[in-house]
Amino acid sequence: MAAVMGVSAAQAPALLLFGGHSHDKFLGCLNCSEHDNGSVCNEYGSYGSGYNSDSIWNSYGQYGSSYSSLSPWNTYASDPPVIVDRDGRFYGYLTANAYRPKRTEIKGLVALTDAAEKFNDLDKLREAFCRR
Numbered sequence: 256m257a258a259v260m261g262v263s264a265a266q267a268p269a270l271l272l273f274g275g276h277s278h279d280k281f282l283g284c285l286n287c288s289e290h291d292n293g294s295v296c297n298e299y300g301s302y303g304s305g306y307n308s309d310s311i312w313n314s315y316g317q318y319g320s321s322y323s324s325l326s327p328w329n330t331y332a333s334d335p336p337v338i339v340d341r342d343g344r345f346y347g348y349l350t351a352n353a354y355r356p357k358r359t360e361i362k363g364l365v366a367l368t369d370a371a372e373k374f375n376d377l378d379k380l381r382e383a384f385c386r387r
Contacts, residue, residue, distance in 0.1 A: 270361075272311070272349060274318050274325050274336040282311055282318055282336055285349075285364065289385055296385035303385075305378055311336070311349075312377045319377060327351060328371040338364070 272282040272295065283295035283302025290297065295311060297303040305312045305319075311327055313319040318336065321328045327335050327349040335350035338359055347359030351368040359365060367384050374380045 268340040268342070268344075270338050270340060270346060270364075272336045272338055274311075276325070276334055278337045280309065280318075282309060285338065296381070298381070303381070305381070312381045314377050321371070327368055328377070330372065 269287055270285040272285055274280045274282045281293075284291060284293045285295055287294040287296075289303070292300045293302060294300060295302050298305070301307045302310055303312065304310050307313060308316045309318060310316060311318050314321070317323045317325050319328065320326050323329055324333045325335065326332055328351050329335070330351045330353075332350050332352045332355065335348045335352065335355065338346040338349055338361070340346070346361060347357050348355055349364055349368060350358055351371050352358065367380070370383070371380055374383070
């Protein structure tokens with residue numbers, strides 16, 4: 256799981272995740288400090304909680320379910336979240352679907368989505384990813 260930790264908080268720019276069919280729903284920051292309210296690693300914030308409906312860590316939500324076409328964890332996802340920076344530069348799709356065109360090439364994020372199937376537990380996956 257060490258490869259997952261390749262996306263560090265010190266890395267600039269901030270990598271922001273947007274989901275939904277129009278990719279207009281903010282889903283959190285992938286490499287912000289775990290103390291940042293917008294971080295996917297802040298388990299007490301909206302985007303890091305396993306209970307929030309808009310969290311990628313909620314296995315029952317549309318953005319966290321391995322059955323949802325909007326989820327990064329679905330190996331057949333047709334409309335996974337996009338990764339962009341604050342200037343709108345596109346860094347690819349965050350998806351476990353290895354055949355999705357324009358899947359991110361950021362090694363730590365590829366390792367994260369590839370590990371989702373092996374872990375089959377989003378709490379453990381979040382812990383491994385966020386324990387940079």
